[in-house]
Amino acid sequence: MKLPLLSLLSFACMMSYTNVSVAQSTEASLIEQGEYLSKAGDCIACHTKDGGDKYAGGKAVASPFGAIYSTNITPSVEYGIGSYSYKEFEQALRHGIRADGEFLYPAMPYPDYQKLTDEDTKALYAYFMKGIQPVEKANTKTALGFPFNQRWGIRFWNWAATDDGVFVEDTKKSKEYNRGAYLIQGLGHCGSCHTPRGMLYQEKAYDHSGDDFLSGADVGIWYAPDLRAGKNGSLESWSEQDFVDYFATGRNKHSGVTGEMTDVIQYSLSHLSKDDLRAMAVYLKGQAGNKPSKLASSKASEQTTNVLNLAKVDIDSGARLYIDNCGACHFTDGAGASHVFPQLVGNSLVNADNPQGLIHVILAGSRLPSTADAPEAIEMPGFGWRLDDEEVAKLATFIRDSWGNKAKSVNADEVKKIRSTIAVDILNKSAP
Ligand code: HEC
Ligand code: HEC
Ligand code: HEC
Structure with a gap:
């Protein structure tokens, strides 16, 4: 009698042991899936302040109404979202409603996140509850001026400014x-x-x-x-x-x-x-629109390249500045080098209506990120220490109107304005 009972017992133990480990491994894979989704959602970008603890919040997210501080979304019960139920998390993520019923500012992109499936929302919940460590750090209070400090007003904003949000699959597409x-x-x-x-x-x-x-x-x-x-x-x-x-x-x-x-x-x-x-x-x-293309024509491109290659003494000062400062990397044909030096022809930053980003790159330089597939963080030096406002304006005007690029000219005042926003040590970082 004893033997079968024992073996039955041990069989039952084995069964429940397997159930536990199946449950553990589904939970582990849910957390892993949540971690992946957190990257797709770039939660870290807003919820981690420079030099701060991961997901502990406190980063100022700019809005036209003033800075809105992101919050601690670690599972700290006191300061974070440790006491959030799944339902509360889902309401915050997809509908912008906090656990205490207050409305979140749309600096948190819930109008976009409302497209998330239940399955993905559950995986994110698992990750933020069990996949990361709590950080005991209090939130920085967001203090906007009246009327934007009245969170109840966001209810009307949600009603007027967001759509109903569910993701609609296009069954005719792959x-x-x-x-x-x-x-x-x-x-x-x-x-x-x-x-x-x-x-x-x-x-x-x-x-x-x-x-x-x-x-x-x-x-x-x-x-x-x-x-x-x-x-x-x-x-x-x-x-x-x-x-x-x-x-x-x-x-x-x-x-x-x-x-x-x-x-x-x-x-x-x-x-x-x-x-x-x-x-x-x-x-x-699949979203090709219907506006005419602004792509450079090869004829216009050749013309500029010839002017730069000949480099006559009476050449336009913008072209001269290009040869002296930029040509070594972006070349006289403005085509750069694949995966290293970007092409300036037809480039959207160069051709943007608003030239401020281009001015910023010329003054302060720029650095490509280091990623797993391309670890080299290749850098473009800044020229703010070397070129004055007038010269940067001439140079920017030249590249916005060459090789077939067609964007309006830039003046020295615009350069001055951007220069004043860049720290002096950054402006001087490429100086010898
Ligand atoms: C573009 C910036 C931005 C991104 C990206 C972002 N958030 Fe937020 N989030 C915020 C801000 C700002 C707040 C606070 C808003 C407020 O106080 O009204 C917030 C609030 C929250 C809250 C409410 C927390 C509380 O204090 O009650 C949760 C939960 C949350 N975010 C989760 C996430 C998750 C998960 C992701 C990634 C899928 C994410 N957020 C991505 C900016 C962002
Ligand atoms: C030493 C090589 C080098 C020189 C000289 C150089 N650049 Fe660059 N440039 C780069 C690299 C590398 C990048 C990519 C950096 C990045 O995108 O973060 C870049 C990026 C750019 C971009 C941004 C392109 C984009 O797709 O967003 C512009 C515009 C630009 N350079 C213009 C210029 C101008 C104008 C000059 C002359 C004042 C110049 N560069 C001189 C190497 C150089
Ligand atoms: C925080 C703001 C921000 C978000 C979020 C963002 N982008 Fe961008 N994106 C930019 C800016 C600014 C540029 C211009 C960069 C430059 O000039 O080098 C850009 C450039 C690009 C370009 C290159 C366009 C070109 O003509 O050179 C692509 C493609 C792109 N983004 C796709 C995406 C996709 C897909 C997403 C969502 C997964 C995304 N972006 C999310 C701000 C953003």
Whole structure:
């Protein structure tokens, strides 16, 4: 009698042991999935302040109404979201409602995150509750002026300025296209920078059914270009692989990343799988718009190249400045070198209506991020120590009007304004 009972018992033990380990391994894989999604959502970018503890908040997120401080989203019960139930987390992430019922400012991109599936929201919850360590650090209070300090007002904003949010699959398109659409519209919150804002500071469209979606917008002094492939021409010539290279390394045949996009590559996109990056490329390539292309004609390009190669004594001073300072890396044909020196012809930063980002790069230089696939953080030196405002203006005007580029001229006052925002040690960092 004893023997079968024992073996039955040990069998039962084994069973429950396997159940526990199955549960553990599903939990571990859920946490792992959540960690991956946290990268796709770039939660770290806003919820970690420079030099601060990961996810402990305190970073000022700029808005036209003033600085909004991100919060501690570690599982600290006292200071973070340690006591959040799944429902409360889901409400914060997808609907901008805090556990205490107050409304979050849309500096937290919940209008984009509302596209997330339940499954992904659960994985993120698992990661933030069990995959990271609590940090016992109190939040910095956001103190906007009246009326923006009245959080209840956000209820009306939500009603007027966001759409109903659920991700809509396009059943006529491939699985890959739809995966890209889901990542770009939702977790990637690409529209929070690349979509122009309306009167209420809302993104003018939350998916490609609106023409404004990802059609380019100013972000501080930088310009987040039009991503609707064919629309402004410069992305028209990018292949799927060019997009994948840019996302994984911040560089490709045409361009090198600068400004606000650098961190997006460094902390988010360069950590995603190649399948996901390709899906995003497929989706973007599928959005070709209908505006005429601004791509440089090869004739105009040849003309500038000839002028620079001949370098006659009476050459325009902008062209002279280009030969002396820039030609060594970007070459007389403005084509640069694939994956190292970006192409200036048809470049969206060079051709942006707002020249401030270009001026900033000339004055302060720029550094490509180091990523797993391209660890070399190649740098462009700054020229702020060497060129005065008038010279930078002439140079910028020259490259915005050469090789077929067509953008308005730049004046010394615009340069002066940007110079005043850059710290002196950065302006002098490339000086001998
Ligand atoms: C573009 C910046 C930005 C990004 C990206 C971002 N957040 Fe936030 N988040 C904020 C800000 C700012 C607040 C605080 C808003 C306020 O106080 O009204 C916030 C608040 C929150 C809250 C509410 C916390 C509380 O104090 O009750 C949660 C939860 C949260 N974020 C989770 C996330 C997760 C998860 C991700 C990534 C999927 C993420 N956030 C990405 C800016 C961001
Ligand atoms: C924080 C703001 C911000 C977010 C979020 C953001 N971008 Fe950008 N993006 C920019 C800026 C600014 C540039 C211009 C960089 C430059 O000029 O080198 C840019 C450049 C790009 C370019 C290169 C365009 C060109 O013509 O050179 C691509 C492609 C791109 N972003 C795709 C994306 C995708 C996809 C997402 C979402 C996963 C995204 N971006 C999210 C700000 C942002
Ligand atoms: C020593 C080589 C070198 C020299 C000289 C140089 N650059 Fe660059 N440039 C680079 C590299 C490398 C990058 C990529 C850095 C990045 O994108 O962060 C770059 C990036 C740029 C970009 C941004 C392109 C984009 O796609 O966002 C512009 C515009 C630019 N350079 C213009 C100039 C001008 C104008 C001059 C002359 C004043 C100049 N460069 C001199 C190496 C150089």
